């Protein structure tokens with residue numbers, strides 16, 4: 001795959017950015033901009049909505065409409081935007097803590113409605129912005145600032161969560177495989193209904209260090225070691241899949257999208 | 273003018289539509305649910321959008337998203353839900369997003385008494401969200417005024433780009449009255465400032481000196497940059513002390529010292545020796561008591577703040593200077609009276625009530641007579 005020129009989509013005026021050296025979030029942002037370019041989407045038709053967290057901050061570095069909202073609420077803000085302007089491509093970019101902990105309710109309900117948002121979860125398995133506390137995706141046994149003796153909580157598989165809630169495009173990829181990642185992001189954006197992509201994006205500063213996973217390169221290698229393609233996963237036992245990151249596309253279907261349904265209702269009632 | 277029988281909550285919904293509101297997101301809660309239901313019914317008929325969200329936090333967030341897209345937005349709730357909205361009310365103040373939030377007060381704290389009237393959210397409407405912030409709060413006392421104030425709430429919210437709260441109470445929300453609604457177009461409808469420049473010539477920094485900078489809608493090529501972080505006029509986060517102070521002072525300056533925001537009604541205040549201060553449904557009983565007293569020739573006056581925040585402290589200060597006693601009946605343990613004392617610079621007679629009932633005119637009249645030494 002060729003890399004397109006995305007310099008006009010990126011606003012470098014306030015660089016250096018806030019991300020740490022080795023953070024995966026910048027790779028994920030580049031993949032998003034690449035996907036937008038590949039789809040030939042005009043910048044004015046895209047709105048990027050972030051919550052609060054390191055991941056959510058990337059929306060402030062694009063030359064597009066960008067809304068940096070409140071912690072956990074990006075999906076709800078985006079719901080209002082999409083309902084008011086169904087013609088826009090509304091992208092939500094937020095972390096695992098933002099989307100699955102404080103914002104979990106909005107996430108599952110947006111999936112249930114099948115409203116045409118593209119939710120891109122930058123999953124670093126930790127709360128990065130607040131210095132490394134455990135999140136709903138922190139693997140059991142992991143060290144974090146709030147699990148100093150090892151995390152004992154079970155994790156969400158975010159893809160299965162949103163699938164069960166009704167999402168109509170669901171996939172997972174990692175920043176180790178940018179071409180596949182870019183491809184999935186493109187499909188998620190092009191999708192009419194609610195699309196969700198779990199993007200595994202390591203945090204060397206807080207997850208890597210606290211779990212003694214070595215330098216960023218070693219951390220990325222550990223993610224690679226945990227990565228299993230969906231097809232291969234079907235042949236593995238539950239024990240073998242423990243702690244693994246199953247990547248691939250899990251759901252692709254096209255029931256009616258929410259705002260289109262709403263507009264049909266309005267038209268039937270004589271509204272415009 | 274057309275005369276109809278209308279409920280306060282329904283009047284609010286009608287006023288919103290007349291003000292150009294075309295987006296509602298809400299979550300049902302007594303005693304505000306009739307507003308949600310009316311908006312669900314009416315908005316599709318005028319091409320607007322309604323959504324019942326999963327909670328009150330999501331409701332105000334969706335409203336802010338729609339408002340950013342250029343659509344006037346309303347949400348309505350009561351105490352428990354109003355508490356949930358607080359964080360995003362602050363976001364609206366910081367990011368300068370017009371939105372109208374209705375709080376039909378009920379008895380609290382907590383689930384309290386869902387169908388009992390109360391006025392215990394007086395301070396929460398002003399100071400509910402964290403940090404110094406601008407907010408305007410309007411409190412109707414009748415069905416017709418609910419209609420008019422809903423339109424005014426939208427107007428102020430739009431032109432000043434800030435959250436405006438319509439502070440109703442169960443008494444007013446569930447009240448049914450015969451009202452004369454103005455014809456469409458009779459009441460002025462104001463719009464938010466929009467940039468005159470096309471997107472490629474628009475530079476937010478060029479508007480840095482303006483108290484209310486123009487607000488481009490998203491999805492029009494303006495490349496909006498919105499954040500709840502302290503930011504410079506370019507929309508980028510900033511922690512430079514100068515930028516921070518300038519932003520906070522400009523935001524709060526939208527309401528502080530702005531007499532044009534203040535609206536109040538006075539009756540018999542010219543010669544009042546006993547001044548009654550009351551708002552919302554409590555002011556109905558107070559007005560009846562004051563009229564009765566004046567018919568008996570007693571020098572009694574009523575001051576009814578319609579804009580309750582910013583608080584009409586200058587006028588109350590003037591009236592306090594001439595009145596002997598000040599009487600403040602309310603359905604709380606003295607929230608309004610504390611504020612009146614601050615404005616008056618002295619103690620007032622606080623009539624507190626937290627039993628779930630309204631003040632009757634007779635009870636207020638008795639307190640007036642006692643205050644004036646006429647009993």
Ligand SMILES: Cc1ncc(C[n+]2csc(CCOP(=O)(O)OP(=O)(O)O)c2C)c(N)n1
Nearest residue numbers: 052053054055071095096097098127128129
């Ligand atoms: C209501 C609220 N609660 C808590 C916080 C503090 N906070 C900011 S970001 C964050 C979590 C960030 O983690 P995540 O969403 O996973 O994103 P990351 O920084 O790891 O990319 C928290 C708890 C906040 N800003 N607002």
